[in-house]
Amino acid sequence: MKRQIPLFITFFVGTLLIFSVFIPPMETWGENFTLFFDIIAVFAFFLGAGNLVRVHVGKLKKRKADWGFSIVTLIGFGFMLFVGLLKIGNPGGIAADVTAPGSWFQEMFNYVINPLQSTMYALLAFFVASASYRAFRAKNREATILLIAAFVILLGRTPLGMLLTAWIPDSLSFFQIPNMAVWIMNSFNLAGQRAILIGISLGVVAMSLRLILGVERTYLGGDDNG
Amino acid sequence: MTPTRLHIFRVISISTICVLLLASLALSQDEATPTTNLSTEIDTVIIEVAAPTSLIATDHKYDNGERINLQWVPSIDDLPGISTVVGYRIYRQDDGGAAEAIADLPAKANHYRDENTELGHTYIYSVAALTDGAEFVSNPTESISPEREWIDFSKRYLFLIALIVGGAVIYFIEIARRGKKLFVRKIAGLEAVDDAVGRATEMGRPILFIPGIQDMDDVQTLAGLTILGRISKTIADYDTEIFMPVSRSLVMTAGREIIKSSYQTAGRPDKYSDDMVTYITDEQFGYVAAVDGIMVREKPATIFLLGAFFAESLILAETGNYIGAIQIAGTARPAQLPFFIAACDFTLIGEELFAASAYLSGEPKQLGSLKGQDVGKAIAMVILVIGALATTIGTAWNIASMNSLVDILKTIFSTS
DSSP states (O other): OTTHHHHHHHHHHHHHHHHHTTOGGGTTHHHHHHHHHHHHHHHHHHHHHHHHHHHHHHHHHTTOTTHHHHHHHHHHHHHHHHHHHTTTTOTTOTTSOTTOTTOHHHHHIIIIIHHHHHHHHHHHHHHHHHHHHHHTOOOSHHHHHHHHHHHHHHHHTSHHHHHHHTTSOGGGGGGSHHHHHHHIIIIIIHHHHHHHHHHHHHHHHHHHHHHHTTSOOGGGOSOTTO | OOHHHHHHHHHHHHHHHHHHHHHHHHHHHHHHHHHHHHHHHHHHOOOOOOOOEEEEEEEOTTSBSOOEEEEEEOOTTOOTTTOOOOEEEEEEEETTOOEEEEEEEETTOOEEEEOOOOTTOOEEEEEEEEETTEEEEOOOOOOBOOOBOSSOGGGHHHHHHHHHHHHHHHHHHHHHHTTOOOOOOOOHHHHTHHHHHHHHHHHTOOEEEEEESOOTTSHHHHHHHHHHHHHHHHHHHHTOOEEEEESOHHHHHHHHHHHHHHHHHTTOGGGOOGGGEEEOOSSHHHHHHHHHHHHHHHOOSEEEEEEEOOTHHHHHHHHHHHTTOEEEEEESOTTTHHHHHHHOSEEEETHHHHHHHHHHHOOHHHHHHHHHHHHHHHHHHHHHHHHHHHHHHHHHHOOHHHHHHHHHHHHHHOOO
C-alpha cells in the first residue's frame, strides 16, 4: 500500500493534467495543482530548517572539524528568523509586510545577503576564464574548430572585431567579424540548441509516461518492482 | 467747527470711504475675473475627434466561456505623430446594467480581449477614443454571451503528435514486456558510473551527489533522483560514503527515502544515516558557497551533478575539477551544457539525462520507452528535412506548392 497509493496518485493526476491541456473547462487545473505543490513545499520547509539546526547543533556538540562555521550558521539563521517573525524595525508594525523597506529583515537582505550572493556570482567570471582556457585548446580537429568559432564570436562581440574588419566593403560584409559571429550564432548554434531541445522534449515525454504508468518507480525509493 | 460744517465733513468722509470700498471691490473683481475667464476658456476648448468604428465583439474560441474578443477600427484622427487621441477606453454593460470602464489602452490599439466574462451573462461593449478631457464613444456592439467549448480543437495537431509519440512509447514498453530484445546505443557517461563509484571506493573518499537547485516539481530533479536510485545501490554494495547537499526540503526527504531503501536492498540498513542528505538553503548562491566549501574540505573522489542547474553550474563544476574529482554531469538546460562539457569528465546531454535511469536499470520495459522516444526523434528528423528542403526550394525557385507545404508544416507544428 505504501507504494500503491503514490503510484495511483501519480497516474490519476498525471492523466488528468494531460487531458486538461485539451479540455478548456479544465485549463486552470494545472495552476491549481501547482498551488497544492507550493503549500506542501511550505510545510516541507520546516523539515529542511529543522534538519539544518539539528546538523549544526550536532556538529557543535561533537566539536567536529570547522565547528566554528556552525556557530555563524546558527546565529545567522536564528537572527533572521527572529527579526522576520517579530518584524523588528518594520515601519508598518507587526501587521505589515516582512519585506517592507526599513525593516531589519529587508535591511539584512539588502546589505548582507545580496552582497554575499553577488560575490559568489562574481566568481563565475574567473571560472569561465579557467574553463575556457582548458576547453579551447586545439587538441584535435573538433577542438580546433571550436577554438576558431569561439575566437570569432569573442571578437565579434567586442568593438575590436568591428574595428579590425570595418575596411571590408559592404558587398563582402559577410566577412566582417561581427556578421560572421551573428551567422555562427544564428545558424550553427541555434540549430544545435534546437536539436537538443527537441531531444529534451521527447525525453520529457518518455520520462513522464514512465512515471505516470508506474514503469519508473525509483523516485519513490525501495524495490523497483515493489 | 459749526454744526453745518461738521455735517458737511461727515458726508464727505462717508462718501470717500464708500468710494474707496467700491473701488477696492471693483479692483479685486478685476483681478479675479481674467483667471476665471482663462480657466473657463481652457476647460471649454475641446478638440473633437472621430470615434472608433466597426466595433465587433466575438466569443473567444476554445475556452471555458471566460473570454470575449473585441476588434475595432481606430479613430481616423489617431494619426501617427500628430495624433490628438491619447488612448482608448473599453466600456462594458453586464446584463443590461450601467456601462463600466474595464480597460484603458494606448493610442493605435485596435483590439482587446476581455478575460473576465462569466458564462450565462450578456455583455454589450463600446470603445471610446480619449483626448485630453473628452471621450468619443463608438456605437455599442450587439449583445453577446461567452460560450464554453468542451474540446480545444486548436490543439488537435498537438494532440495527434502526443498520441503518436506517447503511443510509440507505450507500444515499445509492451513489446519489451513480451521479451523482445531491444538495442540501445551506449551512453559513455552512464557506462562510467560504476568506474566512478569504484574509484571513490578505492580512494576511500566520499561521493558527492548534487541534484540541482529545483524542487520536486521539475522533471530534471526527478530524473536526477531516479539516477540516484540506481547509483546509490552500487554505492551501498561497495559500502562507499555518499553525501547529498540539497537546496529544497522535499528533495531532501525524497533523497533520504531513495538512499535508505538502496541500503536496505543491499542488506546494509545500519550503514544508512539521515546525515547523508542535508538541507543547505533555498538561496542559489548560498547553496553554491556551502557545496563548494564541502568539496574543498571533504575532497570527494566522485561528483554527480544531475538535475536542473543555472548560473551555479560552472562554479560547482570548476571547483570539482580543481579538487581533481571525476565528474559526471547532466542537465536539460542547453545554456548550462557547454559549462559542464568544459569542466566535467562526462556530460549527459539533454535527453540522455532522462534516459539515464532506464539505461542503468537495464529493464526491458524501461528500455522500451527509450525506443518509443526514438520513434519521435525519427519523425522529427524526417519533418525537419522535408521542411528545410521545402523552404529552400520554395524560396529559391518561388514554387507555390513548396511554400504551401511549409505553411502546412508551420500550422501543424506551431505551438502558438
